[in-house]
Amino acid sequence: MGTVDNVCMVGSEPLRERLVGAGVDMLEEVGAGQLGLRAITRAAGVSHGAPRRHFPTHRALLAAIAARGFADLIERFAKVEVGASTPREHLERMAAEYVEFAGERPEMFTLMFRHDLLEGSGENLRGITLPLFERFATLVAAAAPTAIDPRAVAIALWTNLHGIAALQANRSLRLVGPATSTPALVSQILALHLA
Template sequence: MAGPQVLRPPMRELLIRAGVELLEERGIDAVGVRAVSRRAGVSHGAPRRYFPSHRSLLAAIARTGIIDFVGVVRPILADATTPPRTRLIDSGEAYLDFAHRRPAMFDLMTRHDLLDRAGADLRSLTLPLMADLHAVVMEGTAGDTDDRLRTLALWASIHGIAVLASNQAFALYPGIPTPDDTSGSGAATARALLARAVDAHLA
């Protein structure tokens, strides 16, 4: 008697999953159309039916990471029971944690040179997140001026900390536990850096 049939996911989803696996294992440069096809176990021409270009495939892969990232950060920003400053620091910690756990996906998600106008409607995910960040910044400053440069500057600071930590660049600065690791004393350093950044931009 035959066992239960194992259903394969739809082809498009199968290709995206294969791309995510390659990305996380070997980085952006490994995610080519042929490599994704081999990983998915399909013909080399199969991806072209779903992704007209290499960039559109990368955009679809990036979308999965952005969805995961937004799913973690937006609830932190939306928690009205927590003071704005704490929400900004906590969301910054989530930002650093994602960059630490999934460095290749984090790298791809921020490669606007590759993803801009490549499809997957990524801005429908990122713009609401930026709007949430801006709302919390404005709440934290209690200001009447819609100062978007303040929000952009804070985001740039948090992103810079995440990139430096992800690249282990803080090891070049002696004398403090490096925030490259998100546990123990490194986590305390990361939170202290985030607190400095938040306070500088809320002042």
Template sequence: EIARRAGVSHGAPRRYFATHHALLSAIARRGFEDLAARFETAVDPETPPRAQLERLAKTYVGYALECRGMFELMFRHDLLDSAQQRDGRTQLRTSTLPLFELLATLVDRCGKEPGAVRRPGAPGDSAPPPTVTAAALWAGLHGIAQLWTWGSLQLALATPPPGDEERDRLVTAVLDAHLGPVAA
């Protein structure tokens, strides 16, 4: 089907992709490149880290809702090649690392802002490391995206199909849960 849509012979993809997994991996790599480019466009380094995180989070969830099939493929490491690529590229699963590192850096910078509220772990514990908070934040954002595409959030919240306002409220709730509310 891919060959037909590309207007090439049925066997042509085999010339470039040894396996179905290699083809899916190449497609997913394009998705990561697209998402990274959207992050770069969305995040203004001159704004405070919390505002950058908010834009990044909205972009992430927006991408998931706009490019549902690609988004789902990008995080299916069980389907994608995890070996060194033939062209010398690193493992596809490491494509998420720069995006995660950006998230963790911004979480760390948020915790260092004057008046920042850092959520501790269990009572009496200090705040978790920024990477742990970033991972929990990422999981929350990914959960919003996935549950929305499955229709679960609409059912639970009795809301219509996704709109920017509802998406933004959910993103803000996840940010507040992990970073604390924005100081007034």
């Protein structure tokens, strides 16, 4: 494989996508802390200098991997939205999906919220997360129309759900609530915040 192939394309897949894909594939196995640039380039089948054009820093590559995680989560949210007849039902499905995502892909979930690793990466993750939260806040306002401050309710609900998701990601949730299903727990949390 020539140098031009390494820099521009590897096979028919663009180098940037191949590197991100290799990182995504490795992430659950090794964790973000051990996800090194050399290991990713080796898995992608390119020299360790090849990614510099697309990812000037290791942090930039990690942020692109995290962006792929957000894209996957958003896609999952879109799927559960189909068939939801009320904002409350949509919120409940979205919240359950969030917690399930954390349990199924704990390392990705953890990386997505590691702002200490991702800030200043050049990837506009705020451009992904802020509209996502705004959609969530809009659903909360529609599901709790009598709330004095729907945005405060949305923040409280999201932080509660994020805590549950973090417990799910690090396998602690099953220790404190082994008999509680995710949908039942999410339903109880929504009942507390949207009452």
